[in-house]
Amino acid sequence: MRNTLTAIVVLLLSIACVVVIIIGISGTPKKPDPPEVATPVSSRVITPSTSQDQPSKVIQDIVVEGPSQRLSNAAVGTITWLPKPGDLIEFGTALYAVDHKPVILMKGSLPMHRDIAYKVSDGADVAQLERNLVNFGHVADEAETGDPTDLTVDHHVTPLTESSVRSWQLSLGMTSTGVVKHGDVIFRPGAVRIAALHVAPGDVVEGGSVLSVLLDP
Structure with a gap:
């Protein structure tokens, strides 16, 4: 009888230990999975333009009186040289320079295209x-x-x-x-006299007009 009671007590103690272990495991809070972090597709940093901090360039639009015409520009780059208003430009010489490359005046009635x-x-x-x-x-x-x-x-x-x-x-x-190249040459019927400048050295051009010439030089 005593052996039976001892066996029952041991069995009950074993069951109690198992219950305690199960409760302890189930009661332990589970750590949340770390959040997924997306891999950046670009590390490019965009900074605001500082052009507003630069002093504005005031260009006088008409400096030589008389009927004039804007010459179309096809060169792309930075203006590195300009003539002075009133200068007479002959065939074979530069009207202006872009990236230190002269844009040459040539004789002709058909525009360079x-x-x-x-x-x-x-x-x-x-x-x-x-x-x-x-x-x-x-x-x-x-x-x-x-x-x-x-x-x-x-x-x-x-x-x-x-x-x-x-x-x-x-x-x-x-x-x-x-x-x-399209922007290397400007054809005109005759020599031209500079009437106005529409850009300044250092300006970046892509099309538009760099200067105007008098219609009756």
């Missing part, structure tokens, strides 16, 4: 360019010399046209590419 390079499609703008290259002395005109190896001034770009462009570029201190 594209890049001119070897194998470009034929056009009257090609003939205008070739005529200027002849006038500037970078190539001889076959029609004047009778030499078939000289340049034929027409609507077609030839290897001789390209080499003449390279010669012209080198004479101006430009990189010799053989390609005349």
Whole structure:
């Protein structure tokens, strides 16, 4: 009988221990899973523009009296040189400079509207360019010399046209590419006198107008 009671007591104590352990485990608060942190897709920091802190540049729009016309600009970059109002610009010289590259005045009635390079499609703008290259002395005109190896001034770009462009570029201190970019040249029927400046050195241009010229220089 005593052995039976002892066994019952041991069994009850064992059950009590198991219950205590289960309660202890279930009563322990579970730590929450750490929140998921998204990986940033960019570390770029955008800072406010400081242009408002810079002193504004006041440019006088009309400085030479008389009817004038704004010249369209196709060069892109920073203005590094400008003429003075009243200056007379002749063919073959710079109207202004962008990124230290001169924008040259050439004779012609058709506006420059594209890049001119070897194998470009034929056009009257090609003939205008070739005529200027002849006038500037970078190539001889076959029609004047009778030499078939000289340049034929027409609507077609030839290897001789390209080499003449390279010669012209080198004479101006430009990189010799053989390609005349849209913004490298401005065609006008005659020499021009500067009437007004619409930008200042250091301004960034992309299209628009850099200056105006008198219609009757």
